[in-house]
Amino acid sequence: xxxxxxxxxxxxGFRGLTFFPFVFIASKSDKLNxxxxxxxxxxxRQQLELLVVPFYIWYGIEFGIRxxxxxxxxxxxxxxxxEREAYANEKDFDYLKERSFWCFLSFxxxx
Numbered sequence: 001x002x003x004x005x006x007x008x009x010x011x012x013g014f015r016g017l018t019f020f021p022f023v024f025i026a027s028k029s030d031k032l033n034x035x036x037x038x039x040x041x042x043x044x045r046q047q048l049e050l051l052v053v054p055f056y057i058w059y060g061i062e063f064g065i066r067x068x069x070x071x072x073x074x075x076x077x078x079x080x081x082x083e084r085e086a087y088a089n090e091k092d093f094d095y096l097k098e099r100s101f102w103c104f105l106s107f108x109x110x111x
Contacts, residue, residue, distance in 0.1 A: 001044055003031055018043040020052050039090035046082050046104055055082075081107040 007026040010017050015036060016025045023040045030036050047055040059082060066076035077083060084107040089095040 001037075001041060003037075005031070016040055018047065020044055020047040034093065035090050038093055038095070039086045041096060042086040042089060042099075043082065045096055045099065046085070049102055058082075081105070 002022050004022055004024050005026075005028045006024050009024045010026040015027065015030055016023055016039075018024075018040050021044070023037075023044075025031065025036075049055075050058060059080060062080050062082075063076055066079045067073060070076050070079065078087070081104045085104045088107070089099075
């Protein structure tokens, strides 16, 4: 993982953007935020599993579906399976050691 502080590449309202193997962050202070870094590491693993480009295609399609479903951009974002997995496990620093392959699939359905 290569951390790059570049606030102009990070979408407004977000702290980071992961594009394997880079994590672009808006604030230098986030380099020290272990929860934030773990969240981004989960995204890096997801991207590797889907060979990077298919990850972004899936992410975009799922965001579109969630946007139609919730009619709210923020709610759609938080309900993308990749985000649900990352937010649910960002405080578990051993998660990636135990995580099963394509685990994000278990976050596709509503709870």
